Amino acid sequence: MIARRSLLGGVGAAIALGMLPGMTHGAPLAKVKALGAIRIVVYQNNRPWSWEEGGKLVGLDVDMAHAIAEKLGVRADIAQLVADESADDDLRNGVWKGGLLGFSPGDLMLHVPFDRGFAARNDQVAIIAPYYRESFALAGKGGAVDLEGMPTEWRGRKLAAELDSIPDFYLIGSFGGVLAKDVTHFMSGSEAVSAVTEGKADAVLASRAQIEEVLHRAGDNAQGVKLRKRPLPAFASPGWDIGMAVKENSRTLGDAVEEIVTAMAASGQMKALFTRYGVDWVPAQAAG
Amino acid sequence: MKGPMLRALSGAAALSMALAAAPLLAEGPTDADLMNDAASTGDVLTYGMGPQAHRFSTLKAIDSTNVSKLVPAFAASLGGEKQRGQEAQPIVYDGTIYVTGSYSRVFAFDARTGEEKWQYDARLPDGIMPCCDVVNRGAAIYGDKIIFATLDARLVALNRNTGKVVWNKQIADYKEGYSATAAPLIVKGMVITGNSGGEFGVVGAVEARDVNTGELIWHRPVIEGHMGTLRGKDNGITGKLNASWQGDLWKTGGGATWLGGTYDPETNLLFFGTGNPAPWNSHLRPGDNLYTSSTLAIDPETGVIKWHYQTTPHDGWDFDGVNEFIPFDATINGKAMKLGAKADRNGYFFVLDRTNGKFISANKFVMQTTWADGYNKNGKPNVIPAGRPPAPGEGKGKPVFSSPSFLGGKNWMPMAYSQDTGLFYIPSNDWGMDIWNEPIAYKKGAAYLGAGFTIKPIAEDHIGALRAMDPKTGKIVWEYKNKAPLWGGVLTTGGNLVFTGTPEGYLKAFDAKTGQELWKFQTGSGVVGSPVTWEQDGEQYVAVMSGWGGAVPLWGGEVAKSFKDINQGGALWVFKLPK
Numbered sequence: 001m002i003a004r005r006s007l008l009g010g011v012g013a014a015i016a017l018g019m020l021p022g023m024t025h026g027a028p029l030a031k032v033k034a035l036g037a038i039r040i041v042v043y044q045n046n047r048p049w050s051w052e053e054g055g056k057l058v059g060l061d062v063d064m065a066h067a068i069a070e071k072l073g074v075r076a077d078i079a080q081l082v083a084d085e086s087a088d089d090d091l092r093n094g095v096w097k098g099g100l101l102g103f104s105p106g107d108l109m110l111h112v113p114f115d116r117g118f119a120a121r122n123d124q125v126a127i128i129a130p131y132y133r134e135s136f137a138l139a140g141k142g143g144a145v146d147l148e149g150m151p152t153e154w155r156g157r158k159l160a161a162e163l164d165s166i167p168d169f170y171l172i173g174s175f176g177g178v179l180a181k182d183v184t185h186f187m188s189g190s191e192a193v194s195a196v197t198e199g200k201a202d203a204v205l206a207s208r209a210q211i212e213e214v215l216h217r218a219g220d221n222a223q224g225v226k227l228r229k230r231p232l233p234a235f236a237s238p239g240w241d242i243g244m245a246v247k248e249n250s251r252t253l254g255d256a257v258e259e260i261v262t263a264m265a266a267s268g269q270m271k272a273l274f275t276r277y278g279v280d281w282v283p284a285q286a287a288g
Numbered sequence: 289m290k291g292p293m294l295r296a297l298s299g300a301a302a303l304s305m306a307l308a309a310a311p312l313l314a315e316g317p318t319d320a321d322l323m324n325d326a327a328s329t330g331d332v333l334t335y336g337m338g339p340q341a342h343r344f345s346t347l348k349a350i351d352s353t354n355v356s357k358l359v360p361a362f363a364a365s366l367g368g369e370k371q372r373g374q375e376a377q378p379i380v381y382d383g384t385i386y387v388t389g390s391y392s393r394v395f396a397f398d399a400r401t402g403e404e405k406w407q408y409d410a411r412l413p414d415g416i417m418p419c420c421d422v423v424n425r426g427a428a429i430y431g432d433k434i435i436f437a438t439l440d441a442r443l444v445a446l447n448r449n450t451g452k453v454v455w456n457k458q459i460a461d462y463k464e465g466y467s468a469t470a471a472p473l474i475v476k477g478m479v480i481t482g483n484s485g486g487e488f489g490v491v492g493a494v495e496a497r498d499v500n501t502g503e504l505i506w507h508r509p510v511i512e513g514h515m516g517t518l519r520g521k522d523n524g525i526t527g528k529l530n531a532s533w534q535g536d537l538w539k540t541g542g543g544a545t546w547l548g549g550t551y552d553p554e555t556n557l558l559f560f561g562t563g564n565p566a567p568w569n570s571h572l573r574p575g576d577n578l579y580t581s582s583t584l585a586i587d588p589e590t591g592v593i594k595w596h597y598q599t600t601p602h603d604g605w606d607f608d609g610v611n612e613f614i615p616f617d618a619t620i621n622g623k624a625m626k627l628g629a630k631a632d633r634n635g636y637f638f639v640l641d642r643t644n645g646k647f648i649s650a651n652k653f654v655m656q657t658t659w660a661d662g663y664n665k666n667g668k669p670n671v672i673p674a675g676r677p678p679a680p681g682e683g684k685g686k687p688v689f690s691s692p693s694f695l696g697g698k699n700w701m702p703m704a705y706s707q708d709t710g711l712f713y714i715p716s717n718d719w720g721m722d723i724w725n726e727p728i729a730y731k732k733g734a735a736y737l738g739a740g741f742t743i744k745p746i747a748e749d750h751i752g753a754l755r756a757m758d759p760k761t762g763k764i765v766w767e768y769k770n771k772a773p774l775w776g777g778v779l780t781t782g783g784n785l786v787f788t789g790t791p792e793g794y795l796k797a798f799d800a801k802t803g804q805e806l807w808k809f810q811t812g813s814g815v816v817g818s819p820v821t822w823e824q825d826g827e828q829y830v831a832v833m834s835g836w837g838g839a840v841p842l843w844g845g846e847v848a849k850s851f852k853d854i855n856q857g858g859a860l861w862v863f864k865l866p867k
Contacts, residue, residue, distance in 0.1 A: 101391075
């Protein structure tokens with residue numbers, strides 16, 4: 001329990017996130033070890049975290065899942081979950097109940113928002129082990145757009161965003177909607193970033209991890225693509241922490257996973273895992 | 289040379305034999321039979337009991353004087369653990385009742401004994417995300433085939449005698465969020481289907497396929513800017529690019545045609561309703577967003593749109609416009625007219641000239657509409673601006689009350705039209721919703737500007753209301769109030785009767801003229817299917833599916849109190865008068 005308390009920054013936070021100290025359930029961890037396998041749920045089609053490439057499942061969360069399983073001394077049985085309308089639904093499908101069409105809940109789910117309000121209304125799960133700080137960033141080719149300028153100056157430029165995302169809402173809806181006609185929509189943030197490296201768009205608003213991973217892979221095409229340094233005016237999201245979820249009664253497993261994640265962060269293994277994808281590891285604020 | 293030639297010869301011989309046998313093998317309902325379904329009382333061949341979907345039978349052996357004696361003939365369980373959401377309408381032909389079940393299953397039962405003849409279970413991938421339960425609304429019959437759509441967006445044709453697959457075609461990619469739950473419509477040897485998918489990125493379309501092979505004949509996207517096709521060739525753009533959409537949002541504009549359609553042989557037009565526009569937040573997509581939340585009239589030969597009428601311009605309430613458009617004839621202002629009617633999710637009952645889509649009238653059929661105050665003479669709603677849900681980020685946390693709720697004044701459940709009384713019988717619901725911006729929302733693990741909502745009753749004594757609407761005056765002639773939301777289809781007969789089911793488990797019969805409740809039977813689980821009637825061995829039968837589910841139980845709040853004690857189920861019930 002000690003490790004978690006320090007991660008969450010206090011007992012109050014631990015309670016808020018559904019983890020009551022002093023309660024122990026030995027079964028879940030023992031069950032995983034007895035089976036020799038842990039079922040870990042990741043999102044389907046969620047580059048750079050988990051996506052299929054050449055028939056193989058790859059990504060930051062996939063590598064993380066393997067690292068956790070290895071430390072537990074078991075095999076990782078990784079299941080891809082199709083995202084539902086909200087992350088709340090995903091916890092129901094992926095962790096505590098399972099899908100309507102037979103998707104079995106996992107022992108552990110990755111890429112779960114680590115947020116008090118979110119955790120409070122999802123009390124069927126315990127949200128643990130915050131491992132990264134997500135945030136949105138603007139990237140573009142120098143010269144095409146003044147990256148540090150006012151968004152209203154980007155009128156007439158080709159702007160890329162993932163459909164129905166905060167970046168989309170911001171670009172289409174802010175400043176009286178003056179940029180609405182300039183936005184090209186993509187089905188994922190990574191596709192939106194690729195539009196810039198492929199010369200089809202001038203700038204993109206996407207998550208920092210999406211931007212960094214695509215630029216890392218783009219090689220020469222990433223030349224001259226830079227990130228805006230200043231915050232965007234009136235932008236809705238200051239960033240959010242990403243953690244993991246276990247069933248509310250799987251505390252022993254949660255404890256073990258949290259210890260593993262803490263150790264990975266301390267040893268530099270976490271940073272190295274992210275570096276392989278060209279992503280700068282940003283520790284979760286809740287873990288600080 | 290000898291071998292191949294012999295083989296060719298035997299091939300030809302086999303072919304001629306097959307041709308000779310063909311009439312026998314293909315025995316079953318023809319196009320003409322399907323078009324005549326409303327008049328033929330010995331069978332139920334189409335979803336809606338006729339292509340115009342009146343759900344009216346001239347049978348009158350069971351009538352308002354003797355319906356109180358109605359008793360079960362038999363019940364047949366759909367078995368297994370898949371006991372939820374039986375929204376299907378049975379098909380009855382040649383001594384067999386065909387029903388579809390939840391989880392994309394089809395059953396053939398003996399119409400006299402209820403014994404199962406065969407069952408088909410589609411193998412579904414677990415990556416499907418159906419928005420609104422695992423339902424299916426019914427099958428189509430044609431020749432020797434039973435055809436139905438699956439949750440993973442496939443169309444499957446089964447041999448109606450054996451249940452074996454004849455053909456199986458993907459109609460859309462479930463991995464992109466597409467699904468299919470509606471009963472297919474068969475017109476002129478073509479299977480006509482819409483598509484469903486609640487997720488963003490989906491574009492509504494209507495498609496026609498060869499009933500014998502499943503091969504695509506035409507494809508008509510319903511969002512302006514998209515190209516239609518006819519036999520593999522471009523066949524003109526839907527509407528005019530960017531006329532009512534900004535930027536590239538038309539590419540992912542929504543408008544799913546998830547409820548299927550009706551057909552009117554008199555005007556040779558298909559009528560399909562279209563879903564709400566995407567994204568949900570209307571402030572991001574200024575304009576009417578055509579052709580979302582509309583009724584479209586489509587030429588069955590080419591898939592070309594002949595007219596459209598938009599029931600909710602710039603839909604910001606998730607009202608959809610998918611509800612069935614039912615052709616009927618009436619005299620308006622002394623003039624005999626070919627009309628059509630639609631009871632919309634938005635709470636208004638529309639009457640249009642079905643030859644050209646011209647607006648005739650729109651009248652409220654629910655208690656309250658906070659989003660608009662009637663329609664003007666041009667067929668445009670008098671929108672109440674304060675009733676529009678706010679843009680994300682504005683008025684954070686402050687709820688706006690909106691009625692009807694997004695589940696609608698009437699949802700998928702089909703109404704009926706009596707040629708005897710001239711009334712439409714609408715299964716409706718009186719409920720509203722509080723809607724507010726959700727500052728801490730996440731989608732696919734990423735921060736998101738979401739909306740929170742709670743559906744709540746607006747009357748103390750009911751949510752559901754079966755209402756008889758006079759299409760000529762727009763007046764409600766009678767209403768039956770039900771505690772829980774109504775979610776099943778309606779049937780009306782020449783015996784002065786109206787049948788519908790309730791979530792409380794009853795199939796009920798009402799006097800078609802007065803609304804007086806005359807009979808009820810407890811089926812053991814909520815009734816959310818559509819009843820049918822037919823004549824067999826000289827007796828009149830009534831059948832309905834029982835099995836609580838659909839979208840209602842997926843939403844909680846105060847509304848859930850009205851159905852919390854209702855149990856799951858899955859059975860076909862068949863009734864008749866005792867001898």
